[in-house]
Amino acid sequence: MKAWWIIPNRDQRDDILASDGHSIRPLKEILDPALRPEGFSHGVPNEILQRCGPQAGGEILFAQSFPRWNGKKRLFVISAPAGLDSSGRVVHLGVLFILEPQERPQFDLAYDALSAEDQAYARTLIHRMTSREREDLWARSVRELAEPAPSGPATNVALHRSCIPFSSRYEVKAGGPIRKLRFGRRRLLEV
Amino acid sequence: MMPVLTTFRVFLILASAPGIERHLTRLVKRAIDWWEGKKIAVIGPTAAGKDSFLARLQNQQIPRVHSNSTMGEKVKSFDVKLALSNRQVVDITCKGVINIGGETDYRDAPSGWLAVCKDADVVFYVMTVNDLAKRRFLKGRRIRQDLDWLQTAMPHLKRGALVHILINKIDEMIESHVDYRGLAEELTEELGELDQTAREVLQPYEARYTGATLISMKNKQIYTRAINMVFRAVYSAFHEIEKHRKVA
Numbered sequence: 001m002k003a004w005w006i007i008p009n010r011d012q013r014d015d016i017l018a019s020d021g022h023s024i025r026p027l028k029e030i031l032d033p034a035l036r037p038e039g040f041s042h043g044v045p046n047e048i049l050q051r052c053g054p055q056a057g058g059e060i061l062f063a064q065s066f067p068r069w070n071g072k073k074r075l076f077v078i079s080a081p082a083g084l085d086s087s088g089r090v091v092h093l094g095v096l097f098i099l100e101p102q103e104r105p106q107f108d109l110a111y112d113a114l115s116a117e118d119q120a121y122a123r124t125l126i127h128r129m130t131s132r133e134r135e136d137l138w139a140r141s142v143r144e145l146a147e148p149a150p151s152g153p154a155t156n157v158a159l160h161r162s163c164i165p166f167s168s169r170y171e172v173k174a175g176g177p178i179r180k181l182r183f184g185r186r187r188l189l190e191v
Numbered sequence: 192m193m194p195v196l197t198t199f200r201v202f203l204i205l206a207s208a209p210g211i212e213r214h215l216t217r218l219v220k221r222a223i224d225w226w227e228g229k230k231i232a233v234i235g236p237t238a239a240g241k242d243s244f245l246a247r248l249q250n251q252q253i254p255r256v257h258s259n260s261t262m263g264e265k266v267k268s269f270d271v272k273l274a275l276s277n278r279q280v281v282d283i284t285c286k287g288v289i290n291i292g293g294e295t296d297y298r299d300a301p302s303g304w305l306a307v308c309k310d311a312d313v314v315f316y317v318m319t320v321n322d323l324a325k326r327r328f329l330k331g332r333r334i335r336q337d338l339d340w341l342q343t344a345m346p347h348l349k350r351g352a353l354v355h356i357l358i359n360k361i362d363e364m365i366e367s368h369v370d371y372r373g374l375a376e377e378l379t380e381e382l383g384e385l386d387q388t389a390r391e392v393l394q395p396y397e398a399r400y401t402g403a404t405l406i407s408m409k410n411k412q413i414y415t416r417a418i419n420m421v422f423r424a425v426y427s428a429f430h431e432i433e434k435h436r437k438v439a
Binding site: 009012013014015016027028033034036037038039040041042043044045046047049079081085087089090091092161162163164 | 236237238242258261262264265266289292293294295296297298299300301302303306307333
């Protein structure tokens, strides 16, 4: 397993930065943009934020799984809102995992290189992914998605506006709560 | 003493300056007909105003929960309500509008800018007046890199797709100046350089570059005036291309 934090773009830089917890460098040096799978998201999509509204912003966890990425690996990425940038827009903290096909992501991740503000969001994300609190459905949906699966690209919650279709087990209701879809995995795309 | 003018009044004065006014013309009926049902894509650097532009086009307020766009997201077809100078309001339907983040990571990814632009009839590249003032269109700098990217992307776009540059946040520039004549001179020079750079970089597709327009997504009066000009300028470029094609 290899893991990197995708750092919130608070300063509206032209490049997205990433960290292995000890040093920081452009994400493109770690994951070549040309190799990023179709539909790869660098944060929580707008449609999720808009459906949840400002009150539920702190609860959101968005995850994507890309099995059989670049040959035999699995790409798994989790994102969460992480405050605002200099013009008041929501920015996102992410964790990118490159996994073996049957591997699960581990959350014993270093974050020393992150700013104090980002470290707080990193600690929260790790805590939510490891504490197994029953009522945290967002975290549960991510854990379920993290289980090795041979199927195609998937997200923890359904997207309606993505250019690329994803399978999802959960959907977001207006205001932020999520619920499991009754008929298992669905491929949702509405445009 | 300089009279106190509203930002919009200053914009109108700037808009009439030689070198700027040719970017700004009124919309005509044929242009409205041409725009109906067009598919557009919106790209540009981070925080240039892409989401705000889409919100304005849809006659919406900028969303309260506003985020940097993290992936290519489709926006449902919508009617653009354009208030014309004769108090007439016209509806133009835009289909399958797509918006994406501004970091170079999005630009260079296969599902990034190219994926959102490839089916578009018109690609709007949104930058800011600050990018213009800092001449970020010079070689090696961000706007120039994006223009270089556009040049390489052109063969992969829809046949005949047009590109228009929107230079956002002119309101902020106006509000930070008191010498409007000086500002008009600066803008004229900078717009000329940008125009020349865009035409040079986009060769052999320079005919599909339809110009650059000063705009403000925040100031509704400026936006309304400017978007009229944009729609006309894009249509005019299309018309010119068609004319040349028929002659050939």
